[in-house]
Structures are given as structure tokens and as C-alpha cells.
Amino acid sequence: xxxxxxxxxxxxxxxxxxxxxxxxxxxxxKYPPGRQQSAVIALLWFGQExxxxxxxxxxxxIARRLSMPYIRVLEVATFYTMFHLAPVxxxxxxxxxxxxxxxxxSDDVVAACKKHIAPTPKTVSADGLFSWEEVxxxxxxxxxxxxxxxxxxxxxxxxxxxxxxxxxxxxxxxPAPGPQKPGRKSSEPEGGALTLKDPQLYKGGYSRKTGT
Amino acid sequence: xxTRKLIINGKEVEADESITLLQACEQAGAEIPRFCYHERLSxxxxxxxxxxxxxxxxxxxxxxxxxxxxxxxNKDGTPAKINTNSPVARKAREGVMEFLLINHPLDCxxxxxxxxCDLQDQALYYGRANFHRFVENKRAVEDKYMGPLxxxxxxxxxxxxxCVRFATEVAGVPDLGATGRGEDMEITTYLEKAFASxxxxxxxxxxxxxxxxSKPYAFNARPWELRKTLSIDVMDAQGCxxxxxxxxxxxxxxxxxxxxxxxxxxxxxxxxxxxxxxVRQRLDKPYVRKNGKLRPASWAEAFAAIAxxxxxxxxxGMAAIVGDLAAAEEIKALKDLMLSLGAANLECRQxxxxxxxxxxxxxxxxxxxxxxxSADVLLxxxxxPRWEAPVLNARIRKxxxxxxxxxxxxxxxxxxxxxxxxxxxADALSAIAGGTHPFANVLKNAKRPMLILGPGALARxxxxxxxxxxxxxxxxxGMIGPAGTAAEGGWIGFNVLHTxxxxxxxxxxxxxxxxxxxxxxxxxQRGEIxxxxxxxxxxxxxxxxxxxxxxxxxxxxxAGAHRADVILPGAAxxxxxxxxxxFEGRVQAAERATFPPGEGKEDWAILRALSxxxxxxxxxxxxxxxxxxxxxxxxxxxxxGEVPAHQGADLSVWTNIGKAxxxxxRLPLASPIADFYLTNPIARxxxxxxxxxxIFVGGQSRMAAE
Numbered sequence: 001x002x003x004x005x006x007x008x009x010x011x012x013x014x015x016x017x018x019x020x021x022x023x024x025x026x027x028x029x030k031y032p033p034g035r036q037q038s039a040v041i042a043l044l045w046f047g048q049e050x051x052x053x054x055x056x057x058x059x060x061x062i063a064r065r066l067s068m069p070y071i072r073v074l075e076v077a078t079f080y081t082m083f084h085l086a087p088v089x090x091x092x093x094x095x096x097x098x099x100x101x102x103x104x105x106s107d108d109v110v111a112a113c114k115k116h117i118a119p120t121p122k123t124v125s126a127d128g129l130f131s132w133e134e135v136x137x138x139x140x141x142x143x144x145x146x147x148x149x150x151x152x153x154x155x156x157x158x159x160x161x162x163x164x165x166x167x168x169x170x171x172x173x174x175p176a177p178g179p180q181k182p183g184r185k186s187s188e189p190e191g192g193a194l195t196l197k198d199p200q201l202y203k204g205g206y207s208r209k210t211g212t
Numbered sequence: 213x214x215t216r217k218l219i220i221n222g223k224e225v226e227a228d229e230s231i232t233l234l235q236a237c238e239q240a241g242a243e244i245p246r247f248c249y250h251e252r253l254s255x256x257x258x259x260x261x262x263x264x265x266x267x268x269x270x271x272x273x274x275x276x277x278x279x280x281x282x283x284x285x286n287k288d289g290t291p292a293k294i295n296t297n298s299p300v301a302r303k304a305r306e307g308v309m310e311f312l313l314i315n316h317p318l319d320c321x322x323x324x325x326x327x328x329c330d331l332q333d334q335a336l337y338y339g340r341a342n343f344h345r346f347v348e349n350k351r352a353v354e355d356k357y358m359g360p361l362x363x364x365x366x367x368x369x370x371x372x373x374x375c376v377r378f379a380t381e382v383a384g385v386p387d388l389g390a391t392g393r394g395e396d397m398e399i400t401t402y403l404e405k406a407f408a409s410x411x412x413x414x415x416x417x418x419x420x421x422x423x424x425x426s427k428p429y430a431f432n433a434r435p436w437e438l439r440k441t442l443s444i445d446v447m448d449a450q451g452c453x454x455x456x457x458x459x460x461x462x463x464x465x466x467x468x469x470x471x472x473x474x475x476x477x478x479x480x481x482x483x484x485x486x487x488x489x490x491v492r493q494r495l496d497k498p499y500v501r502k503n504g505k506l507r508p509a510s511w512a513e514a515f516a517a518i519a520x521x522x523x524x525x526x527x528x529g530m531a532a533i534v535g536d537l538a539a540a541e542e543i544k545a546l547k548d549l550m551l552s553l554g555a556a557n558l559e560c561r562q563x564x565x566x567x568x569x570x571x572x573x574x575x576x577x578x579x580x581x582x583x584x585x586s587a588d589v590l591l592x593x594x595x596x597p598r599w600e601a602p603v604l605n606a607r608i609r610k611x612x613x614x615x616x617x618x619x620x621x622x623x624x625x626x627x628x629x630x631x632x633x634x635x636x637x638a639d640a641l642s643a644i645a646g647g648t649h650p651f652a653n654v655l656k657n658a659k660r661p662m663l664i665l666g667p668g669a670l671a672r673x674x675x676x677x678x679x680x681x682x683x684x685x686x687x688x689x690g691m692i693g694p695a696g697t698a699a700e701g702g703w704i705g706f707n708v709l710h711t712x713x714x715x716x717x718x719x720x721x722x723x724x725x726x727x728x729x730x731x732x733x734x735x736x737q738r739g740e741i742x743x744x745x746x747x748x749x750x751x752x753x754x755x756x757x758x759x760x761x762x763x764x765x766x767x768x769x770x771a772g773a774h775r776a777d778v779i780l781p782g783a784a785x786x787x788x789x790x791x792x793x794x795f796e797g798r799v800q801a802a803e804r805a806t807f808p809p810g811e812g813k814e815d816w817a818i819l820r821a822l823s824x825x826x827x828x829x830x831x832x833x834x835x836x837x838x839x840x841x842x843x844x845x846x847x848x849x850x851x852x853g854e855v856p857a858h859q860g861a862d863l864s865v866w867t868n869i870g871k872a873x874x875x876x877x878r879l880p881l882a883s884p885i886a887d888f889y890l891t892n893p894i895a896r897x898x899x900x901x902x903x904x905x906x907i908f909v910g911g912q913s914r915m916a917a918e
Contacts, residue, residue: 003353003354003392003396003398004391004392004396006403056403069386069387069389069402070402070403071386071387071388071389071400071401071402072386072389074389074391074402074403075389075390075391078391078392078393079391079392079393
């Protein structure tokens, strides 16, 4: 980790798009009156969804909506690393480098990102399409190594598949999320199931007789 | 009050269930080190320095965050055993200290906190000598900007968050916060903005390490070089208890003293940092105006010039005005001198407040500062307590936080750091008195209602009528009565808030006689008044003194000195022993910390010497005799530190306050203070206050002008 600061270049203004208003109202309504500050993380998340990153006008707008001092929202925004405090590419790659992914070759994925996006993390590529960062375990170790783009997981990667993934995004044709290895479905074994294949299993053949 | 038995360090004690284990241990005589815990702030429990052993518990317990009521007895029914100095507790504290010191720089020799640093002291007593396992690089943190008073060296910060809690809870200005997390947590203001509170300097005292230190005092002195003198603040009328730290002839800093009845342990930034004004613009020798120019003179020449003029003046052409910072001694001496000369016009209300005379309750904060804690409804009238008495405002905020005090305001609205219902202007006051305003019922139904009349309400032409109406409201709505707990004769909810430290003492000693302020200035312009004695009075338009002969006895080359024909250099509040009565009527004694510069003398001694030249020798030769004379005039001056008892239940007293009359609803009901940082000659001479004014007030007053 490192010190988290707001970006130097900030937009002049921020406003939530109208489609977020009902969502915001729903989040605030979850908490009793006077406790509306509890919705701050949800609102920051909506703001980041809309803008791609958390801006200063956004922090101030959210603080005014929730009757909080600005500094309290800044505290939350700087505490959680999921909030980007500087602009990211349109597709932000969060590459898992925790032990299981690392053992399965996440270094290659990172190398591909460095080669094709930017040599340093959290840097927007020249075309503005991509940026990447290393993150801690995203909980898909069985399909390691993997990365997350937006809300989607792309799994079973290596150097070339990562490059192919980037190509596809660049072409505007994102592949289906999930394992990128052909012939694998979600977290099932490659080439289909290896266990629990005995049809008897599903006919109650091995179950102990009950009600003796 | 439920209690619970505990065995603390082998001693069985009966502890109140409502307190924390830390407090119980202290009551049992054990010393508990701490950094984040502070009596007047909420409990954070994040420094872990107060760990103690609860025998049987798997881990050491943070005593500040553990309530006595949560400590259950042992299985066999014997009281729980707490050890504060067992090997377990010691090892835990040593571990915490080792962690705290990992990232703390070893810059004590250049740190301003050195010598009065909690971390330094506790590392000595609770750390492990010559033992450290951390060989990596230390963390470094960027320094932050927090305004002109607070210097930050954030690498020293141990993240106790006392400053953040103070800003949020006591000051009510949530400008400070902790960003980031873990090792990278940083204390900062929102985007490097100044900490905009009148109480901001208190975070310097709260900071247990050298992360937040006083910017004006930076690198000035070490605590052991300073002589400490107990004193009383005169920047406002609250009489905050202070400690004046001096080295040689100079006041280097002013710190608060704890007094729960007055200021708890806070003081305002003006109290704390106006002290650099004590060495600037000082009057250090007598001056006499010759051919239109002030020329240095000897004391004898100055006195002779005054004597010549006094002889040529009829008694009714003489007037004396007491300034805002005078102590009771010189007020009494000046009053005796002027009366012996036959002078008929004495005035202590420079702002023209229509107040004073009997009964005494008519000009005091009768509820008392401590009584405020139990009030449930407060009506402010023409007051901005945040600027008129910042520490009192923090107390009102505390009452709002702790007991849901409901605050309403009549007059110009201000941001007081707590919610205030705005009831309107002076017409709302009449409506409440008439019972037609809904708020009249709120006051009637309240258990302990109170009102505070600010200087803005009284310094109007119809001030006496407002005073009268306010006393009527107090009588009608049950603010006066035997009910309640205040030890001083029951509950009295009628209060007047003063801004001048000298005001209550001057009113007590009867320094109102003959013409009032407007009358004196009017007389001076018409030539009816041609001798005016200013005792440090600077807060009115000097052009209105006409052609009168003006004697200015005071400390600073401010408005009064520029207008004066004779200047007598006096002593500032740190340079004399003095008695001050605060707005509650509490008389407190200040001690002399330094001597006046140059030929300056203590003010009462100047008046005593002058009286001899004028042939009206005052009957006291030393301070004790003078104080005896004061006590003979006003017996409550003998009871230092006490609030005098009132006959609150006697309702007839309250009908004689002020003067019934029409109230002009069109006049503004606003606080007269235009700039908190520049309200008196000392503050106006202070470079620090000028800087504060530029940063915190400059923008506001420009906005108001537009």
C-alpha cells in the first residue's frame, strides 16, 4: 500500500445521472433517519461506476447528500482500495497476484499487462482504453491465475490469453467472462467432469437403505 | 449508583459501574499510561497503551474501553482480579511501546514537545531500554497545513486521533480526519484547508507527541527554561484560567489551567496566541502632547500636565472611562480619585450597553457555566457566543451533545457549531414576552430554561427595554425559582453575556456615575466635557472626544493613545497582580508574570502617585490595603474563585431590571464583534492574531461587504 491522495487534475463538477437517483434513494432508505451516512460506501461505489474513479466534486456532492463533513467522505474513499482516486482506463484490469495465482503464473499476466498497457500499474494506456493494477486474492483460486475487469472475472489465463483478451477488448468484442481456456466450464475440471460420473450415484444406488 | 467489587493490584475496591476500568484503576491509586484516552473526549481505544491484566482473561485488556459494569466476577463468585503492573501487563505495554517507536523518529533534540512529551515520558517508564528489533526503514509522512497556529510534523504522529475527536466533538468543526489506513494512516484537514475553529490551539495541548505543535512558539524555548505563573485571561469575560510561561522579561506562551467551573481545560486561540502582542506597540514611557505632537516626558512632567489641566476644569466637565482589560484594583483607584476630584461622570460601558446598577443579578451570567450543563432550553438574544466567549460556546455545545439542550436564537443567525432554531428579530422577543409566540410555551414547559442576552442586544438605544423584557420573560416562564439544583440559591435562567473582562468588576464597584457613554461623547463634542481620563479604553470612535483634554493610561499605542494629550504607560494583564470578575461574577486573582517594559508601572500605583500630585492622596499605600478597600465596597471580592450566592427565588428583584419601553424591531440584533481576532489592543498588536484574522475572517468580512 501507499499513501492515497486525490488526483491533482480534477473535473470541475459532478452530478449523478438520473438513473442512479432511485438506486441512491433505495440505499439511503436502508438506514434509519439520521443514520443516512451509512450509505456513503454505496454512493461512492455508484459514483465510481458512473465516472470510473472517485473525483473531488463527487466526494463533496455525496457529503452534501448525506449531510456529512467532506473530510468524513474523504476518509472512507481513501480507506478502501477499491475506490480509484485517479482516472483509470475504460477497462481497468485488476490482476490477482496472491500466492495461488502467482504459483500458477500470474507473473506472465502481469508481464502482458506491462507490455501492452503500461509499464507501471494504475497508469492509463496511451489509447485511454486500459489500465491495470495488482490486487490481493479475489477468491477464484481454483481457476488461477485470473483478473477482474469491471464486474467480470476472466480466469485460467496465461501470457498469450491475456494478450488475446486485451485484443478482444480493444476490438470492442469482449469475450464471455469465466475460464479463457477452451473446453472448461466455470470451475469444472478441464475436459469435463472426472468424478461423480457413476450414473448409479443419481439413482440412489449407493444410498443406505433408510427406515429399517 | 451501582457499584462492583474489583481487586486491583491486590487491593479490593468498590468501583462505580458507570466508569471505565482505567478510571477505576486510577481511583485505586494505580497509574495507567495512555495516549489516545482523554477524559473529555470519546473513547477510541486505539493506542493500546492502557492494557492491563484481567486474571483469567486470555489477553490483556484495554482498560480505557472496558467498562466496570462489563467486568464479571470469577466463577467462584470472588471479585475479578485486575493487575496493572504484573509481568503480563508490563510485557503488553512494552510490546505496544516497541510498536509505537518503530515509526517514531528519534528527533527529540529538535522537537518542540521535548521535555513535555507523553511518548518520551512513557517510553522512559514503560518501555524497554536498549531493545529494538526493527531494522527496516522508518516511515515518513508528509507534513500537513492546518492553519497559522498549528505546526505539523506528521512523521511523529502516533495516530491517537485525539485531535480528530477534539475537532469533531468539542470544537464542533469537523475539519480534521484520518485518511488512508494501517501504516499509511494520516491525520489531515480536508485538502490542506486551515482548521477553522476558535479553539484550534487546544489540539496542540492534546497531542501526546510532537506531531502538532504551536507554530508561533516553534523553537522558542524548552519547558524547563520557563517560569510558570498562574493567571486569568482577559481576552473575553469568561475568566479562563491560564498559565503564563515566561523566560526573562518575555511571555513566550499561554496555556490553559484546568478549572471545571470555568473553562474545563480549553482556551481560545486569542487567549493562547495574542501574547506576542504584549511586546509590540508598547507604551514604555510617559508622553505629553506639545504643539500638537506627542513627546516623551518624565513621570513628573506628565503628572504636572495633568494637574494643571485638572485645576482648570470644573468637576462636572471631567469624565473617566474604564477600558475592557482593566483589573479591579485600578478601577477602584480611578473611581476613588475621580470622585475625590468631584468628577461626576464615570463610565465602564464603552460599547454603550444599557446595563448596570442594582440588582447585581441584572448583569451576570446567573446560571453559571457549570449550571449550563443541566439546562434544557436556551434562548440566545443578540449574541454570537462563538466569538464572544468561544469556550462558553463549547460548553453550550457539550450540553447540546450530552443532554440534548434545545437552542433558539433571536437576532442575526450565526454558525454556532450546534443546531439553533431561528425565531426572528426583536419583534419575536416582544411576542415571546406577550405569550403569543409558540416558543413561550416551550420555555414554560421546560424544566430548566435559560436565556442569554448578548452584547448585541444591550448596546442598542433601546437596550434597557430589551433587558426589561428579557427579565420579564425570565420571570414569566419559570426561569427564576427555587426549583433546580444550582447550589447558588436555586435555578436562575436569566443571563447576560459580557465580552469585556473588566465589565463585571467595574459594575460591581459602581463605575457608572453621571453621564453615560453617549452623554460623555456628546458633552465632549459640545465642549461641556473637557477632561477625559481613559483607563485603557480604545474601543470607541476617538474623533467623538471633540477638543477635550485626554489622558490615556494604558499599555498599547492603539486608538486611545493616538488621541491622547498625556500618555501614562501602564501594565498589561500579565504584568500585574489583579482581581478580575468574570461574567458569572466569579472573582479570580491573576499573578504577575513579568514586569511592564521601560518605565511602565502597575496601573493602581500610577493612580496612587497621580493622586498625590493632585492633592487628593488615595488612602492606600500597598495592594493589600487597596484590596481591603475593594472588599469594603464589594464584599464578594474576598471570596476568590466562588460564584456569589443569589436570592434567586425572590421574584421582586427581577421586576427592577432595565427600564420598560418600546423596542425598535427595525434595529439589527447582531453581535458587535466584527473580528474575533482583533477585539482589544493586545490582540491588535499581535502578528499572530493579524494572520488569523486574514485567514479566517478576512474572506468572510469581504463577502459580507459585497
